[in-house]
């Protein structure tokens with residue numbers, strides 16, 4: 001089995017040459033993040049990922065988390081690894097310095113999140129949820145809640161959870177029934193939540209739950225939801241840990257993958273009621289939760305990238321070792337490793353290029369998040385934020401769907417051994433499968449993209465994006481290089497398709513919302529492939545420009561080759577998706593319910 005090794009060269013290239021690390025570092029408040037520091041952070045993170053987290057991935061999958069008498073027990077080795085993670089300051093990498101964080105840019109955090117997820121997705125989920133809780137508290141928590149909980153979450157001494165789902169309330173949170181009854185300066189919560197990631201464990205002394213619940217006279221639907229902080233252990237007035245709160249994990253799910261990440265059924269208020277504190281305003285819970293969910297959605301997109309990279313590394317190494325057959329056209333002579341066969345190359349190339357495209361897309365978005373937060377010009381902040389809001393559902397949906405496809409291709413590269421647990425290839429497919437489901441399924445991301453992002457601004461943020469991609473097209477054309485012109489032609493066709501599909505969606509969404517929604521996932525995937533192609537084209541431009549003056553020719557030549565492969569072999573999918581969007585999506589509704 002391959003041990004994960006972070007693709008630092010590509011990460012650094014993407015950060016510096018595509019995501020404008022220099023510009024990010026110059027933003028007010030980012031003064032500490034010097035280029036040397038960023039390089040050192042990546043080096044150290046890659047060591048932790050490959051030396052500590054990666055070796056626990058397979059044993060964690062085999063053993064899984066377990067429910068003991070006193071609560072959930074993490075898989076062997078996880079608690080010690082988590083302690084190392086916390087001691088290294090990794091949890092608070094981009095956290096608010098006022099609460100003990102290091103305040104490093106989102107862009108740097110993104111690279112580390114890719115590494116944690118590639119090394120051990122089950123482990124990485126725990127800090128991912130904590131980050132969401134931190135974000136919700138930072139924006140909406142009272143000074144008292146921030147003082148008592150935020151610093152512990154930032155350092156990672158305590159972990160956070162996100163409690164939305166109930167048996168009857170999954171994608172549709174209007175059906176949430178957990179109740180919160182006022183009780184002096186706090187509330188008492190009663191109800192059951194299901195599928196709660198890292199809802200309980202023995203890696204930290206306390207777990208801080210953020211819970212959606214309904215107050216007694218709250219309006220029906222999502223407008224009656226409020227957000228509460230419910231600690232596993234209550235805190236005394238002097239800040240020390242006190243009594244156990246009335247919340248517990250009653251069972252953990254047996255599931256397809258991420259076995260070492262406990263997926264808990266949580267029970268609130270079996271006795272006197274779980275003590276909870278209101279976060280933000282009553283009945284604004286969903287809006288507050290969205291702060292957390294947007295963060296989490298972006299990070300699940302990165303998770304898809306990480307797990308895809310892991311699947312690729314495993315498949316690449318296997319393809320170099322497995323001897324089978326002779327080179328095309330040779331009936332006799334030495335048998336060769338399967339990497340010599342063109343179809344295996346095709347599979348590896350499609351994995352590698354799409355991963356590079358996902359990485360570039362994800363990191364550029366992370367940089368946009370940094371600019372949206374800290375750029376001195378308000379108009380630029382607004383523009384970047386509009387871009388981020390538009391593309392978060394695309395990053396989440398596209399990267400998580402591609403991760404499944406890439407992990408599946410990884411199995412195919414292994415042949416029969418891919419289907420056998422021993423190689424580890426199947427774990428990546430099992431683990432990746434959840435990313436397109438939690439934090440909103442791909443269908444929900446697509447509905448968000450079309451209904452809440454594209455339609456309300458009449459496609460303005462999308463038009464801005466298209467304009468930027470067209471500028472790259474023009475540069476590719478001006479270059480005079482045949483290679484870049486070929487990439488330009490593919491990009492032009494893809495952007496034309498994006499423009500047509502966008503126009504169709506905008507036109508139809510008001511008139512025939514069902515047709516728009518039936519087309520929405522194809523549209524989301526189309527946008528994702530174009531964004532990937534846009535970044536690969538930018539990479540090709542940088543490489544061609546810098547190739548003659550660079551010592552590192554090999555990396556840049558490789559990049560040109562992967563950019564060309566993406567243009568030739570992946571971008572043509574966009575036109576097929578455009579046709580699916582504009583011509584036939586409404587036929588999804590052609591049969592009656594009985595005809596299925």
Ligand SMILES: Cc1cc2nc3c(=O)[nH]c(=O)nc-3n(C[C@H](O)[C@H](O)[C@H](O)COP(=O)(O)OP(=O)(O)OC[C@H]3O[C@@H](n4cnc5c(N)ncnc54)[C@H](O)[C@@H]3O)c2cc1C
Nearest residue numbers: 162163164165170171195196197263437438439440441443
């Ligand atoms: C391993 C795991 C970990 C999880 N972790 C957490 C967690 O930490 N906290 C938490 O609160 N929840 C968590 N969840 C729950 C997860 O977020 C939900 O499973 C997910 O949102 C989908 O909800 P559902 O399972 O009820 O599916 P449903 O909502 O029943 O959806 C079923 C299908 O119908 C489609 N669908 C439903 N409504 C619509 C619609 N309006 N438009 C289009 N399509 C629609 C969906 O896309 C899906 O294909 C986790 C789930 C799992 C399996």
